[in-house]
Structure formats: structure tokens, C-alpha cells
Amino acid sequence: MDGSDEPGASSAWAAPWPAVVAGAVAAIGLAAWAVSADDAPGRVLTGVAAVVLAVAAVIGAVARPRLRADETGLALRGATGTRRWPWERVDAVRTMRMRRMGLPTSYLEVEARDEPGRDEPEPDSRLLVLGRLELGADPVEVADALQVHRARAGRARGLERQGTEGDEHDEDDGDPADGEEPGRRP
Incomplete structure (x- = not known):
């Protein structure tokens, strides 16, 4: 978290950089595995996983904080x-x-x-x-x-x-011309 307890300060949160880097490395590894895989279904599943991890890593890097x-x-x-x-x-x-x-x-x-x-x-x-x-x-x-x-x-x-809001909460000081005492209401 960035920021402090001072009034007017802002706080920010983002994915930790080690997690973003780990996601990017894993995406590269899965992509390499997908390219070298022999069976078609395994290649598709590994390729999809690589794309998902790559997108998550890019969002983690770009959407900061x-x-x-x-x-x-x-x-x-x-x-x-x-x-x-x-x-x-x-x-x-x-x-x-x-x-x-x-x-x-x-x-x-x-x-x-x-x-x-x-x-x-x-x-x-x-x-x-x-x-x-x-x-x-x-x-x-x-x-x-x-x-x-x-x-x-x-x-x-x-x-x-x-x-x-103005003076609507102020006490009535009275009007000496009316014969009212200050601070008293009729």
C-alpha cells in the first residue's frame, strides 16, 4: 500500500511485481511447451493456458495501481x-x-x-x-x-x-427595541 494516514493522502494497491514477472515467465514456458507438444489436444490446452497467463501478466503490468x-x-x-x-x-x-x-x-x-x-x-x-x-x-x-x-x-x-449553512443555528440575540432580553426567546 502506498500513502499514509495523513488527511488528503491517497492509498494505492496493485499486484506485486514478482507475481507479474512469474506470470510472464510461466506464459513463455507454456507457449514453448505448446509449440513443441506432439498431441493436438495438449497443444491447444497448453496454448490457451499460455495466452490466459500472458493476458493476466500484461494486465498486472499495465493496470497499476x-x-x-x-x-x-x-x-x-x-x-x-x-x-x-x-x-x-x-x-x-x-x-x-x-x-x-x-x-x-x-x-x-x-x-x-x-x-x-x-x-x-x-x-x-x-x-x-x-x-x-x-x-x-x-x-x-x-x-x-x-x-x-x-x-x-x-x-x-x-x-x-x-x-x-449560514446563521440558522445561532442563538437569537433578541432585539432591545422589542423589549426582549438577549438570548431568550418568547
Whole structure:
């Protein structure tokens, strides 16, 4: 994770470089195996696996950082670009814990709503699911950091609103011309 606990700082998470490099090396190895394989079905399966690993390695290298958060919202970077959601459009941030092949694992889940388009009155809802490999960190720690950013954004919005509301919360000082005492209401 990049960033700090300072207000205004951003945090970012991405796949670790050793995993990206290992995926690229494995893709090259599988491609070489596919070329040298004698049986056609084995060649096809190994070739497909090589292509999948190569695509995953390229996305891991290009989509950096995968997830970024600050007080304005969060951004998810993919192979085709970056999508951003302000915190007002993020409905939930949570982790999902489960067992995969007998081992405990956790995933980060973020529910976010896109901005409504001209042709669609309702915004699209999205469920973003990110694992440890995509984030390069424990999803539970990432969820905690996202909640901190979200809380800071809420406090900042509250302070902005408080400063723009005017004098409606001020006490009535009374009007000496009416015979009222300051601070007392009839």
C-alpha cells in the first residue's frame, strides 16, 4: 500500500511485481511447451493456458495501481482504462471470507453506482470483487483503509456543509427595541 494516514493522502494497491514477472515467465514456458507438444489436444490446452497467463501478466503490468482511494473517492484501473466513483456513489465496502480448496481466503467487495447516463434514468450498480493477488495486500487491511478514506470524506463534507449553512443555528440575540432580553426567546 502506498500513502499514509495523513488527511488528503491517497492509498494505492496493485499486484506485486514478482507475481507479474512469474506470470510472464510461466506464459513463455507454456507457449514453448505448446509449440513443441506432439498431441493436438495438449497443444491447444497448453496454448490457451499460455495466452490466459500472458493476458493476466500484461494486465498486472499495465493496470497499476489496480485500486486507488483518497478523500474524493476511489478509482479502479483495468486494461481498458480507469473508472472512478465518488464516495457518495459507493454503497458498501466489505470483505468476504471463504475457503477455497480447503484454505481460508478473503476478497474485497465494493458496491458502487455509476453516474446515470442521458438514456438511462437509473445508474448501473457494480460489484467490484478484488483478491489478494490483484491488490498485493490483505483485502481486510485494504477494506479498513477504504473505510478510513470514506470516513474522512464524510467528515470533510460535513464541515463544508456546516460552513455554508449560514446563521440558522445561532442563538437569537433578541432585539432591545422589542423589549426582549438577549438570548431568550418568547
